[in-house]
Amino acid sequence: MNYALCLFRILSLCRLSLRSLSPRHIIAGRLSIATGMLLTSALLCTAWSANAQTALSKSSKIKAAYIFNFTKYIEWPRAAFTHIETPITICVEHNPEFNDFIKALVKQRKVGKDQRSLIVRNINDANICHIAYVKSAEAHTETLLRNALVLSDMNNKHAFSAIIFFRQNDKLRFEINMVEVNRLNITISSELLKLARVK
Amino acid sequence: MQVTLIFTRVSSIILILVLLAFSVPLAFAQSTPTEFAEMSLEELFELKIENETNDDFLESHWHFNYKYMAAQFDGYLAGDSDLSLDQVFWSGPSEERTSTNFPLVPTVIKQQAHLFHFGYQYSDKIELFLSLPYIQQRTDHISRVANYEFFMVETDGIGDAVLSLNYKFKDLALHRWWVNFSLSLPTGSIDEVGDTPRGEGNQPLPYTMQLGSGTFDFPIEFNYQYLGKHDVGLSMSAIIRSGKNDRDYRLGNTYRISANYRFKLTQNVRLLLGTDAYYWTSISGEDRRLAVAGDFPYAASIINPNFYGGKKLKLSTGFSYRYSKNYTFTTKLSKPVYQYLNGPQPKEMWQASIQLNSAF
Numbered sequence: 001m002n003y004a005l006c007l008f009r010i011l012s013l014c015r016l017s018l019r020s021l022s023p024r025h026i027i028a029g030r031l032s033i034a035t036g037m038l039l040t041s042a043l044l045c046t047a048w049s050a051n052a053q054t055a056l057s058k059s060s061k062i063k064a065a066y067i068f069n070f071t072k073y074i075e076w077p078r079a080a081f082t083h084i085e086t087p088i089t090i091c092v093e094h095n096p097e098f099n100d101f102i103k104a105l106v107k108q109r110k111v112g113k114d115q116r117s118l119i120v121r122n123i124n125d126a127n128i129c130h131i132a133y134v135k136s137a138e139a140h141t142e143t144l145l146r147n148a149l150v151l152s153d154m155n156n157k158h159a160f161s162a163i164i165f166f167r168q169n170d171k172l173r174f175e176i177n178m179v180e181v182n183r184l185n186i187t188i189s190s191e192l193l194k195l196a197r198v199k
Numbered sequence: 200m201q202v203t204l205i206f207t208r209v210s211s212i213i214l215i216l217v218l219l220a221f222s223v224p225l226a227f228a229q230s231t232p233t234e235f236a237e238m239s240l241e242e243l244f245e246l247k248i249e250n251e252t253n254d255d256f257l258e259s260h261w262h263f264n265y266k267y268m269a270a271q272f273d274g275y276l277a278g279d280s281d282l283s284l285d286q287v288f289w290s291g292p293s294e295e296r297t298s299t300n301f302p303l304v305p306t307v308i309k310q311q312a313h314l315f316h317f318g319y320q321y322s323d324k325i326e327l328f329l330s331l332p333y334i335q336q337r338t339d340h341i342s343r344v345a346n347y348e349f350f351m352v353e354t355d356g357i358g359d360a361v362l363s364l365n366y367k368f369k370d371l372a373l374h375r376w377w378v379n380f381s382l383s384l385p386t387g388s389i390d391e392v393g394d395t396p397r398g399e400g401n402q403p404l405p406y407t408m409q410l411g412s413g414t415f416d417f418p419i420e421f422n423y424q425y426l427g428k429h430d431v432g433l434s435m436s437a438i439i440r441s442g443k444n445d446r447d448y449r450l451g452n453t454y455r456i457s458a459n460y461r462f463k464l465t466q467n468v469r470l471l472l473g474t475d476a477y478y479w480t481s482i483s484g485e486d487r488r489l490a491v492a493g494d495f496p497y498a499a500s501i502i503n504p505n506f507y508g509g510k511k512l513k514l515s516t517g518f519s520y521r522y523s524k525n526y527t528f529t530t531k532l533s534k535p536v537y538q539y540l541n542g543p544q545p546k547e548m549w550q551a552s553i554q555l556n557s558a559f
């Protein structure tokens with residue numbers, strides 16, 4: 001939709017420019033300019049559209065993808081779900097760009113042997129979180145995070161942080177705190193553990 | 200006209216090429232949610248984020264804190280009884296001279312300290328610190344000596360530097376225990392002098408006006424913190440002095456038990472409430488330059504090494520403001536609610552501090 005709007009607006013500007021040309025210009029010249037502007041508009045909109053997607057940092061996108069991937073390699077105890085079809089709830093803080101991205105990323109995807117769907121909730125509106133990605137160490141109630149697999153960044157470690165993202169050799173890595181994982185009675189597959197820095 | 204047409208065509212081609220050069224990489228790098236969703240863990244593991252200035256992952260190894268502290272002492276206590284200046288001041292031969300009245304009486308003592316605190320996070324459990332204080336002190340006096348009826352003495356300079364090691368020996372989700380071992384170095388002067396009624400020129404100043412202890416001291420602190428919704432901290436600390444300094448005295452040991460509570464007012468502002476109980480002992484030995492010959496060798500209470508030490512219970516309040524994850528501003532005001540002092544001894548009225556913590 002944004003792409004179409006962008007194209008329409010740029011082409012409107014082009015039309016105004018073409019009108020301003022002298023009628024004595026030959027048709028070929030006008031066609032040439034029109035073709036050039038059409039291509040330019042298309043490319044400008046492509047770049048603009050791509051740029052809007054990249055407003056979210058690459059590391060945030062990687063984190064969103066990691067969070068989705070973690071759900072494939074983690075098993076929660078049965079008691080964590082009220083029903084076989086209860087989705088895995090991913091809680092995130094208020095950050096519209098990140099929230100939109102991760103919502104789009106997990107949309108209509110199912111994970112685990114129970115093929116559970118995934119939903120993303122704002123942590124302030126959630127009653128339950130299976131995974132919570134928190135950036136502010138003091139932002140949330142103790143009870144909500146106590147039962148969630150808490151993910152955080154190295155600079156914003158939370159008391160309940162079980163998975164901590166850190167940067168190493170310009171790559172995004174993660175650390176797993178087994179004390180928290182065991183406390184939550186969560187099972188993490190060896191495939192995930194072998195990539196992690198386990199503490 | 201022909202030139203205009205050629206110019207227009209060339210410009211269009213150049214513009215298209217430039218846009219192609221810039222837009223193609225944007226369009227073809229992983230960027231959409233679907234593209235990221237389809238990447239495996241191993242692929243994510245190898246993705247580079249080299250051009251990001253995002254500091255979510257940088258661990259702050261260095262800390263710098265600045266603290267400004269001010270305290271005022273005014274009035275006198277002997278035990279827990281208030282003494283008026285008239286009771287402490289010996290006004291002349293018409294009044295009986297005793298060991299608890301003096302011809303020279305400090306009235307108001309004002310202390311200020313600028314504390315510079317450098318920290319290095321060596322590991323998750325160990326943190327190293329260097330603290331360096333700059334101290335400014337001023338005492339107003341009254342005396343019965345002519346031309347010194349009202350006089351003031353000031354000292355300022357570097358105090359005792361402290362090297363510390365913080366060891367976090369238990370760090371659970373909601374509970375944290377750590378211990379702090381320090382070594383206080385005798386970098387503060389114990390040779391401060393000033394113009395007093397004792398004689399011509401500058402004279403050695405009493406213990407309260409010196410900037411350091413003159414001895415190697417060993418502060419130790421044991422802390423517990425509960426990190427839940429209601430943040431509560433408890434600590435026990437002591438400053439153990441060793442040996443005697445070049446002036447043949449040793450300041451008293453100090454013991455403290457503290458409790459504090461932090462209540463979250465907003466996302467970044469916390470109200471601080473605390474209480475501290477102190478017990479400190481009197482001075483061992485004495486600086487013999489301060490005493491005078493006769494039945495009453497101490498011209499002022501602060502010259503008598505026995506009139507140091509006591510017990511104190513203080514309440515404190517303040518707030519902390521977290522400007523960003525790397526900067527926190529804290530301000531605190533404390534006031535004694537109970538003091539039992541070996542004395543006559545100047546009593547503390549209040550203490551205030553402003554602190555800026557930064558991590559980088």
